Structure formats: C-alpha cells, structure tokens
Amino acid sequence: MQILEGEGVTKYFGGLAAVSKVDFSVTKGEVFGLIGPNGAGKTTLFNLISGAFAPKPGVIKFRGEKISGLSPHKICRRGVARTFQDVRVFANMPALQNVLLGSLFGTPTGMSEAEANKRAIELLDFVGLSAMKDIPAGGLTLVNQKRVEVARALATRAELLMLDELMAGLNPTETAEAMELVTRIRKRGVTIFMIEHVMKAIMGVCDRIMVLHHGEKIAEGTPKEIATSKKVIEVYLGE
Amino acid sequence: MQYLLTSICSLCMVYSGWFIDRLLGKEKRGKWLTSGVLLLTLALVATLPVYGTSYAPILMTTIILYIILAVSWTMFSGPTGYMSLATAAFFGVGIYTAAFMAGDFPPPVFILVGGAASFILALGVGALTLRLRGIYFAIFTFGLVELIRHVLAFIELHVTGTRGRFVFGVDNETIFYYMLGVFVLLMITAYFLNRSKFGLALRSIGEYEAAAAHTGVNVTMVKIVTFAVSAFFMGAVGAIWATKLHYVDPGIAFNPLFTFIPVLMAIFGGMGLLYGPIIGAAFFTLLKEFLTTTLAKYGLGELYMLFFGVILVAAILFMPNGVVGVIQRLTQKWRKGGPVEEHADT
Ligand SMILES: Nc1ncnc2c1ncn2[C@@H]1O[C@H](COP(=O)(O)OP(=O)(O)OP(=O)(O)O)[C@@H](O)[C@H]1O
Numbered sequence A: 001m002q003i004l005e006g007e008g009v010t011k012y013f014g015g016l017a018a019v020s021k022v023d024f025s026v027t028k029g030e031v032f033g034l035i036g037p038n039g040a041g042k043t044t045l046f047n048l049i050s051g052a053f054a055p056k057p058g059v060i061k062f063r064g065e066k067i068s069g070l071s072p073h074k075i076c077r078r079g080v081a082r083t084f085q086d087v088r089v090f091a092n093m094p095a096l097q098n099v100l101l102g103s104l105f106g107t108p109t110g111m112s113e114a115e116a117n118k119r120a121i122e123l124l125d126f127v128g129l130s131a132m133k134d135i136p137a138g139g140l141t142l143v144n145q146k147r148v149e150v151a152r153a154l155a156t157r158a159e160l161l162m163l164d165e166l167m168a169g170l171n172p173t174e175t176a177e178a179m180e181l182v183t184r185i186r187k188r189g190v191t192i193f194m195i196e197h198v199m200k201a202i203m204g205v206c207d208r209i210m211v212l213h214h215g216e217k218i219a220e221g222t223p224k225e226i227a228t229s230k231k232v233i234e235v236y237l238g239e
Numbered sequence B: 001m002q003y004l005l006t007s008i009c010s011l012c013m014v015y016s017g018w019f020i021d022r023l024l025g026k027e028k029r030g031k032w033l034t035s036g037v038l039l040l041t042l043a044l045v046a047t048l049p050v051y052g053t054s055y056a057p058i059l060m061t062t063i064i065l066y067i068i069l070a071v072s073w074t075m076f077s078g079p080t081g082y083m084s085l086a087t088a089a090f091f092g093v094g095i096y097t098a099a100f101m102a103g104d105f106p107p108p109v110f111i112l113v114g115g116a117a118s119f120i121l122a123l124g125v126g127a128l129t130l131r132l133r134g135i136y137f138a139i140f141t142f143g144l145v146e147l148i149r150h151v152l153a154f155i156e157l158h159v160t161g162t163r164g165r166f167v168f169g170v171d172n173e174t175i176f177y178y179m180l181g182v183f184v185l186l187m188i189t190a191y192f193l194n195r196s197k198f199g200l201a202l203r204s205i206g207e208y209e210a211a212a213a214h215t216g217v218n219v220t221m222v223k224i225v226t227f228a229v230s231a232f233f234m235g236a237v238g239a240i241w242a243t244k245l246h247y248v249d250p251g252i253a254f255n256p257l258f259t260f261i262p263v264l265m266a267i268f269g270g271m272g273l274l275y276g277p278i279i280g281a282a283f284f285t286l287l288k289e290f291l292t293t294t295l296a297k298y299g300l301g302e303l304y305m306l307f308f309g310v311i312l313v314a315a316i317l318f319m320p321n322g323v324v325g326v327i328q329r330l331t332q333k334w335r336k337g338g339p340v341e342e343h344a345d346t
C-alpha cells in the first residue's frame, strides 16, 4: 500500500526549479531513502510534503488524501512528522517539554495532558534521553538535540517520519546508534523517509532509494541498483 | 510623602508579579508565607485612598495604568517576538467606547465593552497581519493607530460635525479601584495563560515558529488569540482612563506615546518574567512624575523626555535583559556555592 504519493511535484524559487516534476511514492512500512548532491532539492521536497510550501504545480497525497496546500500543523496532525537538517529544538525549553509539545498538539485526535505527558516520557526513554528530560534542549549535545527532535516527531503519533540528515555531524559510534534507532522506529510500524549523505548508513537501512539532481529525479531503486547505476555514479557517488 | 506611599504601593505590585512568576516556576517553598505577604501587599495598595493623601491614589492609578499596558504588551510581544505597535489603537478604542457609553451605563459595562471592542478589533487585525513577519508586522500595527485616528477625525469633521466628545466623569477613588481590579484580573490571566498548554504553545512559537507549526501547533490561531487577549486589557484600561480625561478627541485618544512608552518600560524592566514590565512601568511613571513636578518649578517641565532618553540608552547598553536580567545575575552570584545550573550534558 502506498502511504505517500507525489505527482509532478514542482517548486520554483524565482527562476530556479528547486524541485521539478518529481513523481514518487513511499510504501507503508518501508524505509525510503533520498539522496543527491548539495542543492539537489531534497530538503525542499521535505518542505513541500510537510507543508512549509505548497507544490506549484503538483499534488501530494497521504494515505490517498490530498495534503498539498494544507498548513503544516494540519499535515502534522494527519500523521506526517519530520526533523530538520538545521536541528530546530526549542532551546530554552526542557527536553521533556519539547517532546510534550508533539504529543499535546500534533496527534490526530488529541489526548489529555496526563496521557500526553506519559507519551512524552515514554518517547524520551525510547531515544535514550530519560536522564536529560529536565535539561533545556539548547544545552544538549548535537546528537542529543537530534534525538529530541526524533522523539518530538514520534510523539505526534506519526505514521510517516521524515528525517533530514539525521546522521550529519555525528561520529561513527553515534552514526551506528542512529542507524539502530531508525531500525527500532521502523519496528514500531512507522514508515520512514530519510535524506542522508552518509552512504554506509543509507545503503544499510533503506529498502529503496530515490536520487535527485538539480531538482529532478534521476534514479530510483534498491540500494544495490543505485550503487551500480551509471547515472548515479556520474553525478554523485563518483565524486 | 506621596512619592514614598506610591513607591511602596508600586513595590507591592512588583511583588505580586514576582509571586506569580514564582508560582509558574513551580517553586513550592514558603508557599504560605509568600501568599500571606501577597494578601497583605494587595490590602496595602487597596487601602491607599484611606491613609494616603488625596493625590496618592491618582498617581497610583497612572502607575497601574502603565503597568497594565506594559504587562499586556509583553504578554504577546514578549514570547512571540512580534513587535506590536498597536497598543495606542486598542487603548484608544477603549477610550472612545467609554466616551460614548459613560453616563448611560455603569463603569463595569463600558469597561467590559471597551475591552471586548479591542479584543474583536485585534482578532481582525491579527487574522490579517500575523502572517507578516518582523518589521512588516510592526509597521502595519503602527499604521493602525494612525489609520483609526485619521478616520475618526474625518468622521467627526465631515459626518457628525463635532470636535471630540465630553466624557462623563467618575470620581478618582472609583477609577483607582477599577484600575486595580483590572490589574488583578490581568495577573490571574497571565498565570493561567502561562500555566496552560496554550502557554506552552506560545513559548514554542517564540523559540522556533516553523518547528512549532510542524509539530502540530496552530501557530496562527495561538498568536491571534494571545494578541486579542492582550488587546482586551488595553481596551479595558482605555475605558477607565477616559473617565479621567473628561474630554477626548482622536488626537488625545490615539496618541502614539501610549504605544511607545509601555514598550520602553517593558524593555527597561525586562520581558522574561512578569515582574519585569511592572518594575519598568512603575519606575518610569514615578520618575516622570518626579521630573515633571521638579522641573516645572524651573519652567523646564518638558525636559523629562531627555532624561528618559538618557536612561533608556544607558539601560539598553548596560543591561540587555533589563532590570530582571541584573537581578537574576546578582541572585546567582549571591547563591554561589549553592547548586549552579548545569546546562551541558555529557
Ligand atoms: N526558501 C528558499 N528560498 C530560495 N531558495 C531556496 C530556498 N530553499 C532552498 N532554496 C534553493 O533551492 C535549491 C535546493 O535546496 P535544498 O535545500 O532543497 O537542497 P538539498 O538537496 O537539501 O541540499 P543539501 O544537501 O545541501 O541539504 C538550492 O539551490 C537552494 O539554494
């Protein structure tokens, strides 16, 4: 079953086509990777899906319903959550409150404050940050801020989680932990759509990968197919 | 004498703000003691007309007015970071509401209607403009003050053929008590606003609006509602203030100084905590009173603005987080040896 579909998704910034006529679909339960050189339009595609901008032209559907054009909070409540490449935690709020915001406001049906609190605590524990729940998120290390973002996104009961370069800036141990976290999230039944530059990570955890270049989709396939695609090697892997 | 009494009463107001900050900070120690002191301070302020000179409550009314304007401005602009310059517009709407209604209706009615009118105006303005960012929002809100003033002046000149309105007066003591009542209501509102999940959403918007939106917060709605609640208080005190003026015209009611002075007071006091704008408002109102009366003796009454300017420039240069910031730094030093806040994890 397709959980997310895009048809002819396009976004111009002035004269620049940051994303150009991209068709894609993500299957429920899979880990779907998105790669491409710097400036390829990966983050812009995430912004289009999460509602920061609307595609023009193009349509994005989530579980068969059109979501393009909705405001970000509505898309979030439908079950699409994300993290940001330039980590955006609420720096002066304790880690727990960061996550609580997701469970209080981002869930499809809403929940009582007691339930929301319980869920936030559970998710902080899931990402391994129980001990730091009272520390303002801005005081955490980069890897922990990223974990707060993941917990905050999951707290919204997301069915689709979009991770924008979760591994960027992490050391090898932390990268391995992040890969293990992705696998555990998937086991919770959450579909994952992830942008990544770290090849080892993306090849290791993804079922399928899509490649963008200058805003256009140039390839799609299993990690093996991508790794051996001539076109991909030319523009990206061969660098 | 009146300075001493009103200064003491101002400190009582600062204390009540500090008390709420402390409650919100979930500080449990000494709950009974601080609550007791709160009741005592409120009683002290409330009985000012009994033991004070006849002028003391009048001065105190002005102080409370500016406290309410500064606190309600901070209520929206502090956490969201949106610089609203519409205070004078909402205040003026309250003034004009009272100008039409005072005399025919009892004060509670026109105070509520004045607040409600500003609330509704803010809902509309907010829906139109809160999508604008930064400087555009500031300019638009300031434009609102000018727009209403000129439209009103136009209507008075060409449609009704009047020039301003007389306002049915209310005695000074009654005005004082209504002002104090609105202050108490404002403190209660600030407390519940901050403690609720709505307050959490508001803070998240101030920290990272885009992230809040993508986490499911309806940022536009939260901003508009907060903007309107703060406008309610501005309108309500406008309606009270009108009865003191006896005569109003658009220039008096929509005076841009009512926008700028509360902003300066809030910045001077510090916007992070509730008691910051209270300190700022009380300090500047007392200072203005003192300077104008002292300087007036030498015929230099208008020079007080110069002093304001100098103090503000110094304040912005040397205490970026206002008086509150200085107090926080001092108490931290004083507590040295105690548990220092640990902000880095390992
Ligand atoms: N808000 C914006 N306004 C104008 N141009 C933008 C905006 N966001 C992105 N762009 C431009 O669109 C293009 C695609 O950017 P995008 O951030 O999507 O790339 P990316 O694939 O995520 O790159 P990276 O790997 O560096 O993160 C770039 O040329 C960028 O400068």
Ligand SMILES: [Mg+2]
Pocket (backbone or CB within 6 Å): A042, A043, A044, A085
């Ligand atoms: Mg990017």
